[in-house]
Amino acid sequence: MNRPQAIERMMQIIKHFPGVGPKMAERISYHILRMPVEQSDALVDAIMQARSTMKYCSICFNLSESDPCPICADSDRDRKTICVVETPQDLIAVSKVKDYKGLYFVLGGALSPLDAIGPQDLRIDSLLKRIKDEAITEVILATDTDAKGETTALYLAQLIKEMHVKATRLGYGLPVGGDIEYADEITISRAIAGRKEM
């Protein structure tokens, strides 16, 4: 017997989820079929709600239910400092650190020549324009500490320094080769305190 078509269709999409392969996609598909109906309805509803309500903040490109996002709309924050992160998940990790009061900017990834991701594929122009238009005084580069993140930070630091703006990199505390998203709050907090000019 071949797999029923309805299950096959689910599997074809689910197997492209990050960290999921064909066999796991099959297990997840059967799991969805066996869930109580309220739960599968809740899943469908959550996906549709997220897809319809979540949008990119036009200032920092964070994913948010409002535009501008709550952080950009918060007038109590230091509006002269921007922390640049790769993804919205990274932004959430950094924003758990209560002692950072500046704003953010989500690049949308990191430079990666092997994956054919160059400067034009990231929001670098928007970032530079924002630094200029809003007279930003310091840009904290909080890209991941792997090779792609480091390259991206070096590349951005160069451009930012040419604008006579201070570019800093998250300091000690971050394990090299890691992913900022997985760092704990204390590590990120130390890294912000120990940031140094590039």
Added chain:
Amino acid sequence: MNRPQAIERMMQIIKHFPGVGPKMAERISYHILRMPVEQSDALVDAIMQARSTMKYCSICFNLSESDPCPICADSDRDRKTICVVETPQDLIAVSKVKDYKGLYFVLGGALSPLDAIGPQDLRIDSLLKRIKDEAITEVILATDTDAKGETTALYLAQLIKEMHVKATRLGYGLPVGGDIEYADEITISRAIAGRKEM
């Protein structure tokens, strides 16, 4: 910033998927948000379609778009032999072996005292009733070859032999401690050829 509520809702359901934890649920949720809209629509549609069209076959408890399922409805098959499997996924794996022409029965799991799964939690009564009503002559026990599957096979073999019906277990070829779902077709084919009475 806390995670937006719409993403949180997706994560709460996805983190219970088999093999998925909270961090992976977050990645999958953001992946779903970033998918092209046609694809997220297709996912929602596939889930809804699967949930509305898939049902349990009332004879073998396979998941199918029709009741009885295509296998039980196929009059060319040997109707006196039943192959008992734990899950619909296992049934699909066994059914790829073209030389098995009998019918199936999906137990719905395996005995597992540690998880408080006893005989009353599986479809054992339905199986015994079907063996009697349809005058089955042989039951092939194709539960997994791990401890739970072996225990279940031994338990069922005892009950089936008391009914003076032949109970066989899939033979050599299956690696011990494995999951039938992951076995390749040749291994399953050999195991069927080498089945032995219990």
